[in-house]
Amino acid sequence: MTYGWVGKILSVGLSTGEMEHLDTMRYAEKFIGGRGIAAKLAWEHIPRGLDAFDSRNPLIAVTGPLTGTLAPTSGRVVWCSVSPRVYPRPWYTHSTMGGFFGSELKYAGFDGLLVVGRSEQPVYVWVDDGKVEVLPADDLWGLTVRSTVAKLRGKHGRDVQVACIGPAGENLVRYAVISHPPENASGHSGFGAVMGSKKLKAVAVRGTGGVKIAEPERFVKACKHAMDMACTGTADAMVTTEYEYPIPPERPICSQSCSANCRLGQEVFSVPRRFSEGEPIRAHQSFCVGSVWLNDEPQSEYEGGGVRVPAVSGWKPEDGGVELHLLCDDLGIDLWSLLVLQPWFVRSVELGVEELEGFSLDPRDAGWWRDLLHAIAYREGLGGLLAEDLRRAVDNLGDRIPEELVRLAEVLEFGFGFPAHREGRIWDPEPLPFWLVSALMYASESRDPTICTHSSFLLLAEVFLDDRELFLRKLRPLSVRLWGSERALEPSFEDKIRLAMWCQHRHIMLDCLPLCDFTFPRLLKPFKSRQEWVESEDVYGDLDIEAKLLSACTGLDFTTEDLEKAAERVFDLERMILVERFGRDRSVDELVAPHFQLPCRTDGTSISLEKLRELLNEYYRGRGWDVTTGVPKREKLEELGIYSSLGCST
Amino acid sequence: MKDINGSAGTPRPRYMLIVDRGCCRGCGLCELACSTIHEGEARPAASRIKVEKDRENYLFRPAVCIQCEDAECVSACPVGVLNVDRRTRVKVIDEELCTGCGSCADACPFASEGAVIFRHPSRSVYVKCDLCLQREGGPVCVEVCPTQALLLYIGGGQM
Numbered sequence: 001m002t003y004g005w006v007g008k009i010l011s012v013g014l015s016t017g018e019m020e021h022l023d024t025m026r027y028a029e030k031f032i033g034g035r036g037i038a039a040k041l042a043w044e045h046i047p048r049g050l051d052a053f054d055s056r057n058p059l060i061a062v063t064g065p066l067t068g069t070l071a072p073t074s075g076r077v078v079w080c081s082v083s084p085r086v087y088p089r090p091w092y093t094h095s096t097m098g099g100f101f102g103s104e105l106k107y108a109g110f111d112g113l114l115v116v117g118r119s120e121q122p123v124y125v126w127v128d129d130g131k132v133e134v135l136p137a138d139d140l141w142g143l144t145v146r147s148t149v150a151k152l153r154g155k156h157g158r159d160v161q162v163a164c165i166g167p168a169g170e171n172l173v174r175y176a177v178i179s180h181p182p183e184n185a186s187g188h189s190g191f192g193a194v195m196g197s198k199k200l201k202a203v204a205v206r207g208t209g210g211v212k213i214a215e216p217e218r219f220v221k222a223c224k225h226a227m228d229m230a231c232t233g234t235a236d237a238m239v240t241t242e243y244e245y246p247i248p249p250e251r252p253i254c255s256q257s258c259s260a261n262c263r264l265g266q267e268v269f270s271v272p273r274r275f276s277e278g279e280p281i282r283a284h285q286s287f288c289v290g291s292v293w294l295n296d297e298p299q300s301e302y303e304g305g306g307v308r309v310p311a312v313s314g315w316k317p318e319d320g321g322v323e324l325h326l327l328c329d330d331l332g333i334d335l336w337s338l339l340v341l342q343p344w345f346v347r348s349v350e351l352g353v354e355e356l357e358g359f360s361l362d363p364r365d366a367g368w369w370r371d372l373l374h375a376i377a378y379r380e381g382l383g384g385l386l387a388e389d390l391r392r393a394v395d396n397l398g399d400r401i402p403e404e405l406v407r408l409a410e411v412l413e414f415g416f417g418f419p420a421h422r423e424g425r426i427w428d429p430e431p432l433p434f435w436l437v438s439a440l441m442y443a444s445e446s447r448d449p450t451i452c453t454h455s456s457f458l459l460l461a462e463v464f465l466d467d468r469e470l471f472l473r474k475l476r477p478l479s480v481r482l483w484g485s486e487r488a489l490e491p492s493f494e495d496k497i498r499l500a501m502w503c504q505h506r507h508i509m510l511d512c513l514p515l516c517d518f519t520f521p522r523l524l525k526p527f528k529s530r531q532e533w534v535e536s537e538d539v540y541g542d543l544d545i546e547a548k549l550l551s552a553c554t555g556l557d558f559t560t561e562d563l564e565k566a567a568e569r570v571f572d573l574e575r576m577i578l579v580e581r582f583g584r585d586r587s588v589d590e591l592v593a594p595h596f597q598l599p600c601r602t603d604g605t606s607i608s609l610e611k612l613r614e615l616l617n618e619y620y621r622g623r624g625w626d627v628t629t630g631v632p633k634r635e636k637l638e639e640l641g642i643y644s645s646l647g648c649s650t
Numbered sequence: 651m652k653d654i655n656g657s658a659g660t661p662r663p664r665y666m667l668i669v670d671r672g673c674c675r676g677c678g679l680c681e682l683a684c685s686t687i688h689e690g691e692a693r694p695a696a697s698r699i700k701v702e703k704d705r706e707n708y709l710f711r712p713a714v715c716i717q718c719e720d721a722e723c724v725s726a727c728p729v730g731v732l733n734v735d736r737r738t739r740v741k742v743i744d745e746e747l748c749t750g751c752g753s754c755a756d757a758c759p760f761a762s763e764g765a766v767i768f769r770h771p772s773r774s775v776y777v778k779c780d781l782c783l784q785r786e787g788g789p790v791c792v793e794v795c796p797t798q799a800l801l802l803y804i805g806g807g808q809m
Contacts, residue, residue: 068682068692069682069686069692070679070682070683070686070692070794107693107694107695182705207695208693208695208771209693209695210685210689210691210692210693210695210696211691211692211693212690212691213686213690213691213692216686216687216690217687219686220683220686220687220790220793220794223683223794224793224794227794227796
């Protein structure tokens with residue numbers, strides 16, 4: 001009997017109509033699930049130099065053994081494919097999604113989904129308790145996200161879970177999302193455009209099956225422990241003034257992460273209803289869902305890339321305005337793209353650019369943004385240019401714009417076309433050493449560092465900034481234990497390699513199980529008050545939560561070391577995909593260097609190219625990668641047990 | 651009405667779940683926990699407590715058996731396998747002996763409130779909430795509910 005995993009991955013060939021069931025357990029032992037299994041599938045299906053819009057590009061969605069169970073925040077699914085957003089040329093990457101789609105897929109009998117080929121006509125995939133059909137989607141093509149879901153629910157029933165694209169995905173906008181309303185999406189990687197290129201409008205799922213649990217009572221206990229440990233949210237909570245303990249009961253921690261229920265948001269605020277009349281919803285989240293674009297509180301004015309971005313006027317729905325967040329959701333555009341486009345346009349106007357491609361610029365007005373977002377989604381005029389993402393748009397605009405705007409675009413999307421994120425220059429306050437960990441992640445991975453970095457490190461930055469000496473004193477014993485050096489968290493360049501690798505492995509671990517990387521790992525225990533944080537000698541939380549959950553769920557004995565090893569295996573496999581199929585090497589890694597020569601906005605620190613190269617030497621050695629090429633060595637791949645199955649040339 | 655362990659005339663406490671709909675946020679932990687304990691699998695379709703979730707409107711309606719005093723399901727069972735637990739007065743279906751006729755569900759006056767007695771999604775028996783009588787810690791849904799929308803009520807004597 002298999003526990004945790006349900007045993008099959010559904011493979012659908014859209015060109016041929018062929019369907020196949022792959023045996024999950026062939027992959028599960030080595031790669032656990034989620035991002036791990038997806039990487040193995042990608043290795044098997046992605047030929048060298050494959051373009052995102054090539055019909056052979058596999059669109060992969062994999063859940064993990066914990067998806068659909070009681071494990072808090074486990075309702076996730078990891079989407080993987082060749083991403084059209086990557087600049088200058090697409091390569092393989094991932095993008096996770098919360099909500100209920102992953103759970104439903106498992107209840108319907110599948111751990112994952114692999115879609116290859118391309119349909120001639122618009123279609124959607126209907127999965128009903130193990131029965132799978134590819135059905136015509138002519139009546140869905142062109143619809144917004146919400147209309148698509150409403151139509152599919154009208155047809156197949158209210159309980160159906162849907163992942164779909166909006167007009168932006170259909171029109172191959174390079175940052176189109178795969179949407180799972182309400183409020184969930186696979187955002188940054190532009191996989192909505194991959195769906196669009198396959199003429200795949202939606203995947204609708206209903207399942208009445210379950211996920212078998214090996215040791216129910218032990219599992220319930222492990223879940224409750226995980227919830228208790230996570231009850232205070234991210235690390236920064238302990239120094240924020242809104243911090244309340246215990247968390248008021250109207251804020252549950254979700255079982256299916258990224259519903260509008262997340263307990264992690266320390267602020268409770270009103271969100272206008274999007275779908276119905278009535279009083280505003282008391283929402284419990286200050287990020288991911290809403291925030292910048294939802295209210296006219298001070299945070300809607302912000303600084304990005306050195307540009308002061310004012311609050312957008314005329315947005316309030318009650319004043320007849322537009323809600324840009326909702327519009328992005330409905331058109332199927334990555335909400336974060338606004339955080340790149342807005343400072344860029346504000347600066348354009350400051351530099352005297354009044355129009356582009358016949359489109360006059362007025363980035364302080366929400367109505368203007370509405371028109372621009374529509375133009376992007378339907379690729380009209382300037383929108384068509386921006387649909388290629390800002391970096392490519394700037395390449396196309398060439399000398400028609402001031403040089404500074406070219407540079408600004410390069411800074412805002414320095415990470416191979418992904419928006420700057422947690423790197424201390426654009427948005428986030430990360431001082432040294434936190435931005436340095438991000439720099440090593442940018443240099444070695446396929447996309448911007450995602451959210452594990454917040455929970456494990458980069459929201460720790462807020463605690464560090466609050467009282468540096470206190471922070472370092474409390475964390476030193478943990479630094480020694482986890483990263484082999486007292487200096488790991490010091491604001492310096494020394495002893496950061498194990499720290500960065502640990503961060504990366506813990507993140508992959510979460511993406512394999514999966515769990516929400518805003519919530520785990522629980523490096524620190526929950527504190528009832530700031531005072532308790534100040535007075536506690538032992539601040540350690542529980543880094544074995546993940547292994548405890550997985551072991552009780554599957555009945556297999558996983559230790560944290562086992563999971564870290566599996567995570568390293570997945571990390572190196574992802575690296576091998578980039579190396580072997582997309583020509584990634586050390587020279588590409590070093591392309592992120594100029595960004596980190598800019599001063600950190602919080603402490604003014606930076607790193608020279610020479611110093612970064614030294615650190616990369618150290619990093620590659622730490623990973624068992626060739627220092628000259630940045631390619632994992634044969635011995636390392638053998639040690640990880642994947643060399644023979646890769647059959648690659650190194 | 652037949653009590654498990656025979657009948658006794660003295661008043662006994664009545665155990666039941668109380669649901670505060672206003673507190674429910676539709677996270678579904680109760681359904682996952684219930685099915686994990688009763689079925690050995692996380693399976694909302696087999697959970698004895700059901701939450702009707704209207705996420706678009708942020709409206710959630712948990713429904714679960716309220717262990718009626720004069721339970722019509724008990725008298726409706728033609729084979730006498732829906733019994734009343736002596737200690738708690740909880741109505742319990744003996745799933746090993748249930749013939750799956752559905753008379754209990756037909757008789758339940760709260761059927762319109764949601765499936766408080768329902769046919770198991772893969773076995774031909776009917777199932778309902780038994781307040782986790784066999785479980786040391788009591789009802790697992792109450793234990794995991796993060797918003798205190800569920801409460802185990804223990805009333806005194808005959809109501």
